[in-house]
Amino acid sequence: MGYLHDGHASLIRTARAESDLVITTIFVNPLQFAPNEDFTRYPRDLERDWRIAEEAGADVLFTPTPDEMYPSGFQTTISIGGVTTPFEGIFRPTHFDGVATVVAKLFLLTQPHKAFFGQKDYQQCMVVKKLVRDLAMPLEIVICPTKRENDGLAMSSRNVYLSAEERSKATILFKALERAQNLIQQGERKRRAIETLLQETLTSVREITIDYAAAADSETLEQADIFAETQDIVLLLAVRLGKTRLIDNLVVKT
């Protein structure tokens, strides 16, 4: 969606190292925003994006307009069940239809052998992998690690919305993830205990409202009451801080 930061640049650098030709798509996709969301105010700076993408190694910058992607009479929706249902699916009910539809169309337009996605949008990564598997799209999805600021805040184009004070308080997300990771690594497998620690840590910042702070199976996103010893757990957070919605996650491998 553009307004590139070093998280995006790292995706382009990884793609560059693994590919003959790198296409970067920049498209603020209206389909994945609900009417009450931040589509119109989403930050955009195509000149800066161009420079960052080129420096990171992109050969082609593909920047279609909404009218080019969705011309008059466009009427197709791709819906995926299962992994789309919890978490973001509850708070942004039409979001993943928009993601699946635009990603499928971008894949069909650019026809890549590999596509690189950031782990920061964890549930989106699972949705895109499901899309590709279910429809037998002929490409490989590569999930790349979340890039973080020095204090741990996950890089996000939406971080520019934060005031200086909010920016400083936003570090609580990564702290909560790390504390819950420690708890799991010490042997805790009860979901309620893990989630309570996440929630208590987050709400230590008065300005935060939690959409969800949850532990789930890292592949299926299913939420067992007690995780198996061998199960990889993903910790998933979405909070509102002032007018900004932030998400983050951490996978705890066993």
Next chain:
Amino acid sequence: MGYLHDGHASLIRTARAESDLVITTIFVNPLQFAPNEDFTRYPRDLERDWRIAEEAGADVLFTPTPDEMYPSGFQTTISIGGVTTPFEGIFRPTHFDGVATVVAKLFLLTQPHKAFFGQKDYQQCMVVKKLVRDLAMPLEIVICPTKRENDGLAMSSRNVYLSAEERSKATILFKALERAQNLIQQGERKRRAIETLLQETLTSVREITIDYAAAADSETLEQADIFAETQDIVLLLAVRLGKTRLIDNLVVKT
């Protein structure tokens, strides 16, 4: 969906004439049947299909099983609006989701430059063209004329369901289409007059129940009260004759 007749063979022959390599897919797609429909009794004869496809010029016969197309956990649906809504969309409300989803997956699996569809499933042809256009699938859809028996009945795998008596009465569909075509060619542009002639002709056979017998714009399937002089009109029929559902259509060009 297999149980090939000369309509299918003509698609393969056309593909053969226009292509280096011809793939014929045979898959009775459970997603496009409703629970009350004829999925289990739909006629199947893979050995005979193999011979017909080979004689018509197919290089590859692709015959996946439902489990291969829809493995456990398959959860993706492609829905198309607009052209899916009237006609078959009313009588088979989930049908075109199943068609769009399977056709997209078959296209992604086989990656053809061209795909050949029979005009007999007219609305399906429009849905597939919309799918390809909306998602920018990199292939061309070629619509091939409906093949008919000597007495005008459109070839269909479902014709084997008809008793000898029903088979003889089924010719009324093409007669109705021809009469309505004549009426339009004589200058009639009022939809009600065209549809009344279709319906009266069909119901002259007592055993027929009409699902729809309609005139519509040949591209958008919109049903104006009075068609423009320059508008190509498609006549669309779906009837039940005994336990068999039959469809047919005719495009009347201006």
